[in-house]
Amino acid sequence: MPRIAVLVLAHKAESLPYLTALLPEPFEVFVHFDAKAGDPPDLKQHNVRYITPRHAVYWGGFSMVEASLALLHAAISTGDFERFLFISGDTLPVRHSASLAEALLWPHVEYIELKPIPDDPATHGQSREEISARWGTGHAGRFYNFQYWDSLLTNPFTEAELMRATGLDQANVQKLRGEAAHLVRSLAGRLPLRPRLFQKFFFGSQWWDLSRKLVERLQDQIFSDQTKEYFRFMEVPDEHYLPCIIGNQREILEKNGQCILGPPVFRDYATEARGQAFASAETLRGAAANQCLLMRKFDPKAAPNVADAILAGRYADEILGL
Numbered sequence: 001m002p003r004i005a006v007l008v009l010a011h012k013a014e015s016l017p018y019l020t021a022l023l024p025e026p027f028e029v030f031v032h033f034d035a036k037a038g039d040p041p042d043l044k045q046h047n048v049r050y051i052t053p054r055h056a057v058y059w060g061g062f063s064m065v066e067a068s069l070a071l072l073h074a075a076i077s078t079g080d081f082e083r084f085l086f087i088s089g090d091t092l093p094v095r096h097s098a099s100l101a102e103a104l105l106w107p108h109v110e111y112i113e114l115k116p117i118p119d120d121p122a123t124h125g126q127s128r129e130e131i132s133a134r135w136g137t138g139h140a141g142r143f144y145n146f147q148y149w150d151s152l153l154t155n156p157f158t159e160a161e162l163m164r165a166t167g168l169d170q171a172n173v174q175k176l177r178g179e180a181a182h183l184v185r186s187l188a189g190r191l192p193l194r195p196r197l198f199q200k201f202f203f204g205s206q207w208w209d210l211s212r213k214l215v216e217r218l219q220d221q222i223f224s225d226q227t228k229e230y231f232r233f234m235e236v237p238d239e240h241y242l243p244c245i246i247g248n249q250r251e252i253l254e255k256n257g258q259c260i261l262g263p264p265v266f267r268d269y270a271t272e273a274r275g276q277a278f279a280s281a282e283t284l285r286g287a288a289a290n291q292c293l294l295m296r297k298f299d300p301k302a303a304p305n306v307a308d309a310i311l312a313g314r315y316a317d318e319i320l321g322l
Contacts, residue, residue, distance in 0.1 A: 001026045002082035004104055007071035009064070010034065010089025011057060013041040015298050018310045020048050022093050026101055028081065030074050031089070032057075032067045059157055061150035064206070064238040065231060069223065076215070085209040087265055092279065092298045092306075094266070094288040096316050103293055104209050104264070108257050111264040111293075113204025114247040120144070125189060139203050139239075146188035147235040153180045188233070197230045202247035205263040206238040207296075214246070214258070221245055266292040278302040281319050288320040 003026050010016050011034035020043055023029055028047050033040035035054035043050075051074045057063045068086060075081055083104050093100045104111075123131045123141035131141035149155040152162045153176065163173050221227055222245060231237040246253075250260060268283045278299040284306065287295045300307035309318045316322045 001101065002105055003028055003079060004083045004085060004101060005030060005075035005079070005081040007068065007075060007084060007086045008032070008089050008091075009057070009067055009071065009086070010040070011037045012089060012299075013037070013039075014300055015090040017041055017043060018298065018300055018307055019087075019089060019091055020045055021310055022097060022315065023047075024097055027097070028075070028079065030071050030078075032071050033089075034067075056150075058150050058152075058155045060236045061148075061155060062228075062232045062234070062237050063150045065228070065241050068206070068238065068241075069228075072215070073223065076219070080212075082212050083209055084212070084215055085264065087207050087294060088296055090298050091207075091265060091294050091296050092284065092310075094284055094292050094295050094320060096322060100293060109259050109261055110211060110214055110246070110253070111209035111261050112242065112246055113208075113263045114202050114243050114250060114260060115204050116247070117143070117201040117203055119201055121193070124193060138235075140201075142235045142237075142240065143201055144193060145235070146191050146233040148184050148188070148233055149235065151180075153177060154184055191233075194230055197226070198244045198248050200244075200248055201240070202243035203239045204243040205265065206242075207263050207265040208242060209264045210242075210246075214253070218245055218249070264293045265296055266290075266294065267296045279306070281306050284319055285321050288322060 006023055006027050006029045008019065008029060008031045010031055016031070020029055025047055031040070031048065031050050033050060033054060035056040040050055051070055055063050055067045055070065057067050071086070072084060075084060085104060095103070118135050118140045120135070120140050121144055124144040126141055128138040128141065132138045152158045152165060159173060159177065162177070163170060166173065168176070227245070231241050234240065253260070266287045279295050279297045280303050284295055298306065306319055309315045
């Protein structure tokens, strides 16, 4: 059977062993473990390897792209893979491994989300709120503004982590972060607009499964310095990097018989909105019944019955009902 490279972006040691336990051959698993997250778990499987160097990954920063490109490069450099599946470390398959491999290997199929974004240069210098009021989403402004979230000081989701790192109380950390954010906005506002690199703009889930043929075709653009610099100071660039590259090739791909099916990873937003943040036996079984491939947000502490079933080899029949 053709080999599949699974590229895992991980930052939690607890969930990772359960994912890799469900990925035997023909899967070859490459793991990037966040440099901020301490020591990675000791994974004994012969088809699993950690890549180095490790990047400190910040949600919404370019470090997300750097880590994903490092994973893709490691897989390309290591072997002849037919598919490249990119997922997070808290993901679980919701199919038997053989069924998952078969679906991922469907010919002429690419799993990636490509949602078009309005092209509006007038968003330059506008706030996220102003852009959202006009377009119903803040995505439109990301291409005409600059941001830097690859730091504890400037990332909007790292307040608690910065408090632990500095020993400062919340009030002082908020003051420090406010001053840093003001400085970044001031400097970013002086930068000239990016040279236009794409005819159309897209966004989508950062999780995907792509064929070797497509990766080889776009490899130079994916890894080019020009492409990296275009996205380097963009807000949440991982939602745009590959969607923009592939979205601008979509018409050609479809004329050549390729089918874009959307992302391979299911996330139960409806359940999360009701206050259940993590995948449970119920939501995993529902995803399996709906013919999904994988599901995010598994926490073994929140779903110990799922964790126990995986370790006992009863996951498919006991949890998924397959």
